[in-house]
Amino acid sequence: MKQLVSFIICLLAGISAATAGDHPEAHFGEFGLEHLLTMEAYQMKYEGQTVEYVPCNLESPSYDDERFIKNCKGEFMHPYIISKVSGNNETIKFELVDSTNPKKKVKFQFKNQYEYYSYGNYTWCNTKTYQVPLFLVNKFNEVKDKTIGKVFTDPEVAFSVKVTDMQLTPSKERKEYPVVCVTLLNEATNVEKIVPYENMAKEVKNIFSEAKSGRYIAKLSSVEKPSNPEIRYGEKSLTSTEDKVSKYLYVDNVLSIIIFASPTQFNFELKNISDNSLKVVWDEAVIVDFDGSTSKVMHKGTKYSARNESQPASTIIKGAMLDDLAAPTDKVRYSDALKEWVNDSMFPSKMGQSGKILTLMLPIQIKDVVNEYIFVFDLEYVKNGSAAKPG
Known part of the structure; x- marks a missing residue:
């Protein structure tokens, strides 16, 4: 009997792991929810923030994405204000208020964990490496205003590199979430290159290094x-x-x-x-x-x-x-x-x-x-x- 129970537990664990692997991971970086230790920390940091639910693919939503539409009655790429944060340290609950219609509210909850684990209705998880697909609109707009038009120079190089655009860019892979990218203009060649925002400084350094070589x-x-x-x-x-x-x-x-x-x-x-x-x-x-x-x-x-x-x-x-x-x-x-x-x-x-x-x-x-x-x-x-x- 004990062997049978152990087998069932292992089987369920394997199914859970497989299910978790089927869910695409959102990586919005500083424009997504940070993994915090307590519900109170989420409350202090995110109440009043404007977010949008960003699906991995508008034409072919994932299982999680469909749940936001069907179960939560929410809309993709639509601004919501986090009006209330409740729950406990393991389960975080957001009350999202439609910014265009304050009477319309969406209930959204997710597991707050160190590692991704999915079971039952709790398929949304926020960990140190995995983010729920809520995009921080205000944060993005604030950084975007400071980033577009930014010019990088190097004293040994005759040209400069300029940021001409910044946007949430869809992934080429169907099951991967979009990432924030910037467009870098090499003013020597007049060629633009789109790179992830988090890699911007590294890519600029590479452009100058190539010139020096x-x-x-x-x-x-x-x-x-x-x-x-x-x-x-x-x-x-x-x-x-x-x-x-x-x-x-x-x-x-x-x-x-x-x-x-x-x-x-x-x-x-x-x-x-x-x-x-x-x-x-x-x-x-x-x-x-x-x-x-x-x-x-x-x-x-x-x-x-x-x-x-x-x-x-x-x-x-x-x-x-x-x-x-x-x-x-x-x-x-x-x-x-x-x-x-x-x-x-x-x-x-x-x-x-x-x-x-x-x-x-x-x-x-x-x-x-x-x-x-x-x-x-x-x-x-x-x-x-x-x-x-x-x-």
Whole structure:
């Protein structure tokens, strides 16, 4: 007989556990009822608060949801005021008054437990991890007003992240309750992302971390034609990609140049394909930074200490090639800490900027005419581990 009773108890416990597992769990966080130890605590905290019963799915309500309609005679997503809290520490009873019709009242009660346990009519439970599906409307509206429009920034990142919306968002799973989500706008990419409100700070941190893990790539976008009508304008093309740097080829009837931009300088191989000698007039060369500032140029063989002095032109005879570089003199400085000369980057110091360009004006003298070749590079910010599309 004792064995039979034990078997029945175990069977009932198993059925109860299975039944409990069938009920979807509401997780409204700070916008749901907190698990409190006593009825008096619920009374002090929630009397006078406005709530709405939020079903897991309006089209396919759960067993609990249907009970709110059929047994309690309540309505989904309708504002009720908690006018009275009674019961005891184990069973909490709410009297809900329709905020649009004070004469209409709803009786709602739930078990107040440490762990979810369901039996008979007591299928609603409020625990530390499980909340009854009553949504705190006033609390939500208060937080929403403070959250929408909030802007997050990071001193190392050029863009900001803005909260553009906050709402109770249905779950993709039919048996799961909605969760409060915010919409985050990445102002660098103009892309919005919807994330749970409780994960907002973490997601913003992830967005900034991803930006910091990227790099700038310089892509040759145009080569402006010299004013000399005898020079037939050529074309540019991507030649190769090595070590995260894209090299570009430009050819016309005077010269052929392979050029690319690293963070500290422009590197190039210039071949004379004309019938005359060419000269690179270094004193007239100019680099325009991403912020629009202009700098003189230094090249190979120029001493750092003499970078602002006059530099003789480089002559390239017919069929010959010049392997050289052009670096902005205003980015060169002596580091007292390192006890050496250093070249600061031409690229932005803040991560994630867009719409920035670098420009190199290289004066090429043919006979007595100086022809200005202007190479314009777009700065594209890409994540580490990814490659930029060819320019």
